[in-house]
Amino acid sequence: MGRNRRPSKQMLLLLEVLSARSQEWRHGYDLMKETGLLSGTLYPLLMRMTDQGLVEAEWREPEQPGRPARHVYRLTAAGVTFAQSAALSNATPAQKFALA
Amino acid sequence: MIEALSRALMTLATCCLGEARREWALAMQAEFEEANQARTPLSFACGCLIAAWRELPRHAEGRLSLASHMLALGLLIPLAFFQFGCGLGLSTAHGGLDTGLGPGGSQDPYLASAQLMATPALHILWLMLGAAHLRLAWVLLERDWSSVVKTGALIAAAVVTLFIVMAVLLVDNGSRMVLAAELAIETIFILGLARWHERIFLNTTPATTGW
Numbered sequence: 001m002g003r004n005r006r007p008s009k010q011m012l013l014l015l016e017v018l019s020a021r022s023q024e025w026r027h028g029y030d031l032m033k034e035t036g037l038l039s040g041t042l043y044p045l046l047m048r049m050t051d052q053g054l055v056e057a058e059w060r061e062p063e064q065p066g067r068p069a070r071h072v073y074r075l076t077a078a079g080v081t082f083a084q085s086a087a088l089s090n091a092t093p094a095q096k097f098a099l100a
Numbered sequence: 101m102i103e104a105l106s107r108a109l110m111t112l113a114t115c116c117l118g119e120a121r122r123e124w125a126l127a128m129q130a131e132f133e134e135a136n137q138a139r140t141p142l143s144f145a146c147g148c149l150i151a152a153w154r155e156l157p158r159h160a161e162g163r164l165s166l167a168s169h170m171l172a173l174g175l176l177i178p179l180a181f182f183q184f185g186c187g188l189g190l191s192t193a194h195g196g197l198d199t200g201l202g203p204g205g206s207q208d209p210y211l212a213s214a215q216l217m218a219t220p221a222l223h224i225l226w227l228m229l230g231a232a233h234l235r236l237a238w239v240l241l242e243r244d245w246s247s248v249v250k251t252g253a254l255i256a257a258a259v260v261t262l263f264i265v266m267a268v269l270l271v272d273n274g275s276r277m278v279l280a281a282e283l284a285i286e287t288i289f290i291l292g293l294a295r296w297h298e299r300i301f302l303n304t305t306p307a308t309t310g311w
Binding site: 069 | 127
């Protein structure tokens, strides 16, 4: 349902950051810092994108003892394709030429 | 202080996310520790609470919670204050007690004296109804259905008593109709919520519904 709609500016930003290193698992707080999005914007986006199969999430053991396990995220194959098509549709003609 | 407030907001956010988003609530809690270390716990917690509120209409438990809050804040609490107003003699529109006893009231001296004698008891009944409505709003939000049933029964008994006494004392017929309508509307809404709650939690916690 949501995938048929034009992605928001925040979603494009998140897609851009996630697709820059699409194979790498990222923590929520790191994504906040990289995108500049607040937790109130980032988490609903991550939830939606996970529901739509664009993002996958898994639990990782804490790096420091006594800390809780953390959720990590990365784009799925469908997410990578979606990110590419979203980037293409939002690119300027010069950028489209470079991407092609 | 800020950390304690932030933790309280995170707990609230976790509750608002409900069972459907339990994993996301845990994920936010884990990232909160990072935000706390980076000395931005309050903004992070506020954001999580906003995210949780935005999620409320998207899942069944959240919609039920929103509906319960709307019923409590939009109907039960205003009714409680209205009934307190009647009990304290601040409002004459609903109870009709003072209408019956005032200058335009009964001219029959026997009826007038009976109405006067009944006034304190009726005022106490109104106050009790107001308090019962406040309690009903509280237990409804707590989803304590056995207490909802008990409080609902108390309200029904008080309304029926008021209805009968007001009829015997020939106090304003319109007010009695309003009382009956109030009771009917409340009962319909609460039964609807109880059935909705039962549908959602039937497979998980059937014992908690009490209906």
